[in-house]
Amino acid sequence: MTSATSGEAGRSGTSPVPSFDPFDTLPELAPLRTAAANGDWAATRTFFTGLDSAEKVTFAADVLGDIAGVETYLEQAAADAPADPLPRTLLAERYIHLGWETRGRAPATHVSLEQFDRFHAWLRKAERILIEVCAEQPENAPAWTARLLTARGLGLGLSEARRRYDRLSSHHPHHYAAQMQLLQQVCPKWGGSWEAAHGLARECTSAAPDGSHAGALVALAHLEHWMDLDGAAHKAYLRDVSVRNDLRSAARVSVLHHDYRPGWQWIDAHSAFAMAFSLGGHFEDAAPHFAALGDRAAEFPWRYLNDPKAAFVKYRTSALATL
Structure with a gap:
């Protein structure tokens, strides 16, 4: 459009x-909503493999990650095809959403220690998956974009966030979703x-x-x-x-x-x-x-x-x- x-x-x-x-x-996202509602990994995979740009894959991964409960069928898909980076990437994205939902959007001073512990646990779980995916597929745009979120949430600092962005941009210059995440990192609220x-x-x-x-x-x-x-x-x-x-x-x-x-x-x-x-x-x-x-x-x-x-x-x- x-x-x-x-x-x-x-x-x-x-x-x-x-x-x-x-x-x-x-409306182009309708098949993804149906696949997620049905817990249908085959339909989910078909949707993602049919996308024609890294930008669309990253956008759709974020949208899917915001749907409650999708971790159940994504975990099964990742277990069934451990060599396939797609279900692992989407699962990590969902874990990141779960982490940020746990933390909430309040300033750090209003987040409890228990919230931070659960927040970091989800992000570390996602990060372990994403490290493997990025090693296997250095050009994987949604995985590197997701790692900008884990870097920020885990407090890894500006230099590490920029390193991750540079790795992504070497394959996908001007990747807007990643640029938005890096912008958050360099604002004063996150140390910039x-x-x-x-x-x-x-x-x-x-x-x-x-x-x-x-x-x-x-x-x-x-x-x-x-x-x-x-x-x-x-x-x-x-x-x-x-x-x-x-x-x-x-x-x-x-x-x-x-x-x-x-x-x-x-x-x-x-x-x-x-x-x-x-x-x-x-x-x-x-x-x-x-x-x-x-x-x-x-x-x-x-x-x-x-x-x-x-x-x-x-x-x-x-x-x-x-x-």
Whole structure:
């Protein structure tokens, strides 16, 4: 689906409540949902082997990993075919989701020692699998992307996270899912700095071909920075003209570029820009992103707001009124 096609849908009519469920917003994922619901490994394997890009495989692995209970049939599949890296990679992804669900999204000071113990146990379990997979398949994009999450959660540090990203990017340059994970790592909340976060976003955007998703990292970096501020600085940050101009430039070379290649992460990328522009009060700039989205949205970064669906509808109404 192209952004132009989805934009027409957005202008012709939108649902009062957006969907944040990737299975609803991306109909191409329907066979994976059915396979997971049935615990059908053969159908799951057929789905993944039919995908035509590392980006889609990584995206689908993340979506599958978020489904409760899939570890049961993935464990069986991994046991039945121990030499096959696919069930092991998907199983490790599920373990990572279980770990982060255990930890929750609260700051570390609000996470109990018991939660941390269980969180780290899941991540170590996943890491052991992924070390083997990456040794067997150094080009395995979803496995390396998953190892950015285990590196962060296990506190392995910035250098190790960058090493893992570099190993992945040597085979898959401009891999957006991995770039999003590395961006989280270089933010101050995980031991980095705002200089590093904005620098990474600019680095990835300038290195990528025009029309890639990478420009959305600029929006994500600004949203992370905004989240970290308090009081007047928090309110003023995204309204700043220099921030607005930075967002405009990034949007022009990415999701608004005539060579834009949407893939399955177009909803994530447009959501980042729509939210960042809206929070800054730049509704004319937000309008093309909401027009593209229609009634679709990505949970991240909208989950940063208290009532994501209500906020989306409010800002979408303001933005589309400018068209």
